[in-house]
Amino acid sequence: MPGRAILREVLAAYQEPFRQAILERGTRVLILRFTASTSDAWAARVPAAVISAEQKVRMFTALGARVDSLAIPDTTEPGELVDRLAAANEASDIAAIIVQTPPPPRLRDALDLIEPTKDIDALGADSPRLACATADGIVRIAHPFLTPDTDIAVVGALGFVGSGVVRLLREHGHTPLELDKGHDLRQLRDVDIVISTTGHAGLLTAEHLHTGHRLVVDAGFIPQPDGARGDVDPAAAHLPAAINPVPGGVGPVEMATLAERLTVQQAAPHLAPWRYLPPIRADHPVDIAEPATLTTAHRTVAELVDLTPPPAAEPASTGRDRAAAPPPHPAREPDDVELERQTLTAPSPVLPPEAPPPSTAADPQGPTRTIDQIRDTLAEVRRALDAPRPHRDADRSDRALEPTGPDRADDQTQSPSRPADPAPPERGHDEGPELH
Ligand SMILES: NC(=O)C1=CN([C@@H]2O[C@H](COP(=O)(O)OP(=O)(O)OC[C@H]3O[C@@H](n4cnc5c(N)ncnc54)[C@H](OP(=O)(O)O)[C@@H]3O)[C@@H](O)[C@H]2O)C=CC1
Numbered sequence: 001m002p003g004r005a006i007l008r009e010v011l012a013a014y015q016e017p018f019r020q021a022i023l024e025r026g027t028r029v030l031i032l033r034f035t036a037s038t039s040d041a042w043a044a045r046v047p048a049a050v051i052s053a054e055q056k057v058r059m060f061t062a063l064g065a066r067v068d069s070l071a072i073p074d075t076t077e078p079g080e081l082v083d084r085l086a087a088a089n090e091a092s093d094i095a096a097i098i099v100q101t102p103p104p105p106r107l108r109d110a111l112d113l114i115e116p117t118k119d120i121d122a123l124g125a126d127s128p129r130l131a132c133a134t135a136d137g138i139v140r141i142a143h144p145f146l147t148p149d150t151d152i153a154v155v156g157a158l159g160f161v162g163s164g165v166v167r168l169l170r171e172h173g174h175t176p177l178e179l180d181k182g183h184d185l186r187q188l189r190d191v192d193i194v195i196s197t198t199g200h201a202g203l204l205t206a207e208h209l210h211t212g213h214r215l216v217v218d219a220g221f222i223p224q225p226d227g228a229r230g231d232v233d234p235a236a237a238h239l240p241a242a243i244n245p246v247p248g249g250v251g252p253v254e255m256a257t258l259a260e261r262l263t264v265q266q267a268a269p270h271l272a273p274w275r276y277l278p279p280i281r282a283d284h285p286v287d288i289a290e291p292a293t294l295t296t297a298h299r300t301v302a303e304l305v306d307l308t309p310p311p312a313a314e315p316a317s318t319g320r321d322r323a324a325a326p327p328p329h330p331a332r333e334p335d336d337v338e339l340e341r342q343t344l345t346a347p348s349p350v351l352p353p354e355a356p357p358p359s360t361a362a363d364p365q366g367p368t369r370t371i372d373q374i375r376d377t378l379a380e381v382r383r384a385l386d387a388p389r390p391h392r393d394a395d396r397s398d399r400a401l402e403p404t405g406p407d408r409a410d411d412q413t414q415s416p417s418r419p420a421d422p423a424p425p426e427r428g429h430d431e432g433p434e435l436h
């Protein structure tokens, strides 16, 4: 799952039509995080919050928003935080307020005061959104892999991200197995899809994962001196048929979802949700941002879900004969994996705004219907891509993230504790196209 390519493509699609409008509105976003005065379990979460805040600054700036990125001490009095949030609620040019989680426990309740219309990451009790942007992105990635009878497990199901994933899956008609601390994680062996959101580096090993897993979404992001880790033990990451990398997976996907949330709210209320389509067939090439970003083992969806083989009349013009593809579950040979072009819908206004992604979850027609729906979507995407789109130039992905507007991002108290990034606080709003 090429998270960075997804983010580039989503931003490229939003910038050309909407960036100017967002600039002209003077849209502001407040990002608030806490610095650590201790070295306990809560403080261990701060580096991920720092990195994530930086990514949000870059992404919102690229969209044309002005970002106030503020770090305040974890010793801040609740009343001070309440005052800051109240001021931001009142400020008519502040469109969105994001407080980096987890907050210090004694400040948690203040998040419920965020004005619901500005709560684009579903932090407060009254947020109109069902789940945070990360959970939303995870479920979009998993969606093409889901059929009504798919068994899904969410690990870390009681947490900020995991609980959102559970809510969204339920809304799609699924009943995930919910696992959290104290549960026997070997139950994961019995499901088709694993979504892991614990933040416990290397938790899932070959004891839990195997070649029958169609998809593992690893949402863990644990910065370490030699780079970020996920929940999946790197020694077991080759086992599932599809798995996202960390970094380069869920993080950028979250940014793409947040970008959509702000764009919809500020400039494009009828914008269709961006969608992710894994490769279907080699003879259905769909445009892609950057195949070189692929770092994951991929199979076609036809191999990943229990599908009847495609009609014999379908030509397999390139690559392997899909109709002869093996069933999904037997142990995979190393040479049974091929890197294929990933597909992403044009998330832009060229797509009909009224069309939500086809839901396969509660479809009584079963898996065959799934592939039909995906084919329909692909046809739609191809039509969209055929339309003239100036920003789809060869070099558009390099231009996509260049913040060309004013950059008020101003992270006032960058944490010195970030282990993965020795770069100075000024790092990056003009350092290049990567949101990394
Ligand atoms: N875009 C991205 O890439 C994002 C990544 N993240 C990452 O996702 C991870 C989780 O974040 P968040 O949801 O905010 O964290 P939370 O602390 O809210 O949730 C984590 C959940 O996992 C549980 N858990 C911890 N260890 C285990 C274990 N060994 N077995 C089973 N369950 C366990 C926790 O239980 P308990 O509370 O009892 O410890 C908790 O319920 C972090 O690494 C975070 O950095 C988060 C947001 C976005």
Ligand SMILES: Nc1nc(=O)c2c([nH]1)NC[C@@H]1CN(c3ccc(C(=O)N[C@@H](CCC(=O)O)C(=O)O)cc3)C=[N+]21
Pocket (backbone or CB within 6 Å): 048, 049, 051, 052, 055, 098, 099, 100, 101, 102, 121, 123, 132, 134, 221, 228, 246, 247, 248, 249, 250, 251, 252, 254, 255, 420, 421, 435, 436
């Ligand atoms: N209210 C709130 N919402 C969050 O979504 C939230 C949060 N608080 N607190 C902290 C966690 C962590 N998190 C990440 C987001 C993006 C990357 C990301 O983009 N990472 C890059 C790597 C960046 C780098 O290493 O410099 C990648 O995976 O490619 C990582 C981590 C969101 N979180």
